Amino acid sequence: MLETIGINPAELAASETLLKLLISTALLITVVVVVRALSARYIRRNVASMELRRRWLVHSRNGLLLFMLLGLIIIWGEELRTLALSVVAIAVAFVVATKELILCVTGSILKAGAGSFNIGDRIQVKDFRGDVIDQSLLATTILEVGPGKLTHQRTGRMIVIPNALFVAEPVINESYTHDYVLHVFTIPFKRTANWQAAQQALLASANEHCASYLAEAKRYLKRLNEYRGLDAPSVEPRITLQMPSAEEVHLVVRIPVLTDRRSSIEQSILSEVFSQQEFSGAKEKALEQEGSAPTG
Structure with a gap:
């Protein structure tokens, strides 16, 4: 009908x-x-x-x-299966054309499966470094921190990183311990400078600034390392020496700090130590004074 x-x-x-x-x-x-x-x-x-x-x-x-x-x-699903039978050649071309998008999705799955970082963590991928503020299927958004790899202040710029980058590049997570981190910064000296006095002054200042929360940081990092099955590192402030060349000595300062106070504590220690005493050339002046002193 x-x-x-x-x-x-x-x-x-x-x-x-x-x-x-x-x-x-x-x-x-x-x-x-x-x-x-x-x-x-x-x-x-x-x-x-x-x-x-x-x-x-x-x-x-x-x-x-x-x-x-x-x-x-x-x-x-049923319509897609029916359609797929007749568009195999088109699908191959589509995969080639959208390779970057597929890599972005793959990178998203990879970082999610590996637990590389979370919202709020500070990460570095290639030359991109900053605090993660958003994640999606195709991209990760960070607020840039810099300039360089040693400073901890935001530049005011936002960076959108395609997730394809996480497939081929390693990710450095500077906030994997979350509440407290072991912060490291380096101070260069000439071999002729009075770096021994600077070492003592820096250690004293670091102990003073970290004293109020040192016990809490020890407990937190010990608990975190036990959870991850790792040996608990020494938390007390320490200064180690590096000699990159015959004319230089680097003082490497390591201190426990709250994650969001890395820059402020570092600047407080440096300002306190170097505003009270001048260390460069101190040995040379002492040697000159000894050489000019009358003998006999």
């Missing part, structure tokens, strides 16, 4: 199937959008810590995005 009025039953069934798929897709997207809005509202109202709030917002967004992708795959 349908054929007599010019309607093909097969086309009608296909139209009904397509309509059901579109309705299911619209319902899925609506549910995800509503849940996203409600969860973001709940997190902003009930999570006091700014860092924890940002972390939960990113995780909830990524989780809902993954849920939506899985839902779309389930809804359109």
Whole structure:
């Protein structure tokens, strides 16, 4: 009867199937959008810590995005399988054209599986160094810290790193201990300078600045290393010597500090020590004074 009025039953069934798929897709997207809005509202109202709030917002967004992708795959799975049988050649070309995007997704899976870093950690990849503020399936966003690898102040610039970089490059996580870290900075001296006095002054200043939280840092790092199955390192401030050349001596200062106070403690120690005494050339002056002193 349908054929007599010019309607093909097969086309009608296909139209009904397509309509059901579109309705299911619209319902899925609506549910995800509503849940996203409600969860973001709940997190902003009930999570006091700014860092924890940002972390939960990113995780909830990524989780809902993954849920939506899985839902779309389930809804359109049969149609996708049917379509895949006829587009093998196109798929190969598509893979070649989207190689970078595939590498980004692979890098995202790799860093998530390895637990390389979390929101708020300070990382370095190649020449990019900063604090992680966002992660997505394709890219990781950091606030740049620098300049160079030895300073700990933000430059005010934001860097978006494609996750493909994590497939081929090692990631340095400077915040893997989270609350407390062992912070290291180097001070160069000439061999003729009075670096021994500088070594004593730096050690005394480091002990003074770290005294208020040293016991807590010891407990925290010991507990963390026991959890990871590692030997607990010595936490007390220490200064070691390096001699990169015959004319130079480097004093390597290592101190335990709160993660967000690395730069301030380092600058406080340097300002205190070098504002009170001049160390360069002290040995030369002493030798000159001894040579000019009257004999006999």
